[in-house]
Amino acid sequence: MVSAKTNLELQKLLGAFSVDQGAYTFNKIDQGFINDTYLVLKNGQPYYILQRINSEVFTDVPGVMGNITKALSYLTDTDYSLVALVPTITGQSYCKFNSSGYWRLMEYIPNSLAYDSAKKTEIAFGAGKILGKFHFLLQNASSAQFVDTIPHFHDLHLRKEQFQKALNKSSQERRDKANLAIPFVLETLPLLLDLSSSTLPVRICHNDTKLNNILFSRKTNQALCFIDLDTIMKGYFYYDFGDLVRTVANTAKEDEKDHHKINFDRPLFESFLDGLATSSAFLTAEELKSLPLGIVFMPFIHGLRALTDYLNNDQYYKVSYADQNLDRSLSLFDFSKKALSEVSYIQEMVAKKLIQ
Template structure:
């Protein structure tokens, strides 16, 4: 079976402008959406090969255009670049009619990623690289980016989808998830305090969980962000809140023992210090939303997981029936902790970050 898979993947690589030989492959299973492989030869890792899930991402051309555009700006002495390898036809991706859409990217040697911050240095470096990412992309014209998933973090849309799932869900699932459903309804009302109309749009990563940041194994310095499928227009509190849910929390995303779920103030402050190390780049109105962003992002991920659970797991990959519900409950537990820290977070942000205006 492995030999068959390797043969198939080598056939895919034959469509890219790289040395044509037999490569080996190693599965990378961190993501929920795409199929990802590390490409190796006898000397070690060389590339990252991905099959993009076109059931989730409908506009592959627009998605790949976003990534190629962003990569052209994400080059700096404080940011390690990644490049797309072109196909034999000169395209940034290869379309295989039966097996989907493939892309090939450069591999950064001697790197690692963390699911959670284990110390303040990791949290600080995460904040610093997220800030640098936004500083570099502030120069990129917004009009050059399409919405790869329209209304990705739109609370009204996610609320409508959630309400629709309540009407169609099996009675036993509604009973099992009743506490999560109640929390979702209460929190949806609280989050309507956020007013996007006062905020500038930015090019956002939109999925800045900690394991989408590469770190140097030697120095533990954060090098760059990976998995840019969701890069598109958004608001900075999206990326801030998405990072905080994995930086300040020591538990895995679908942790069933909620006693392990934390809001670590030292790690939170270290992340904010890292953002501040880039100098001012956020407007006053943006700073006012960041604390609520740390509530909004774990909640909206939890709401999507709950909706998918009620819809019989049609979006996220799951390894057991109730995994989406476990994700939801874990994310909602952290959301509740973040709700209790809003005033504290706001004070830290105002103290440590200087606005542009």
């Protein structure tokens, strides 16, 4: 629960949206590193998700909400649940409320939940299936309609430059603590830089497809839809593929300190591919070829961003303890190493399950 003062403030804010009158209560949701999110309840039952958009990270809020609105017009089908935005009383998709920033309201999808790790093959299968469905539904969306709300978001050349600047400005103490991560970055960058500049088809991507950004049915464990759509914009399919595999095939938490717990689970990965195969016919031969290194690329670039933020004294990601960004980077890099050792196997499985 939130404090009485915060509850009253959120109640007032809710009045800016087209909702039924009544006494609502609010539970803070702590999943996610960027936005502030609240579950809105009435008589103890969840009705809405209220979210403050972090405008320091997402500086183009109109662009973000425009991209989401356009994408949602495509993301509707019998086996893809609609993430419905609740309009403001003036008919907008979001509002600016006094000094507290930009807010949006979404309908709660009943009997749904999110998982931080797969652990069961049926969850891995569902994740692959909903990823394929998401891209299948968006394949005809014109990229010209979408703005780059975070330009060069997964551009490894840019992230390399940012890392080098942070490294040059960082304290000796932080560089010393990162003495295992920094050499791995310098060693691995040359392997992946060409992948990020390839001539793959440009698609409308989610761009943040970690497993807990998928809602599943509590009753059937079927994957329902993607949530946290702020990063919907142009990209390459391997972005979404690699990002999801890193949280499906690895059952350890993102900042796991015991790297023996970090694994590349082959049965979970194969189930994921089986799910993706139900809606993968749209993928080109070039895209399929990019997938094995895409699994290495995405945890690596996330790890690089976390390490850069650590060297910059934790300006971007929320941290709950001093070295959490360093722990995130080391954990992500360890999965990149393990995925790199599995590239031949991944190529074999992609050919077997996805190439018709």
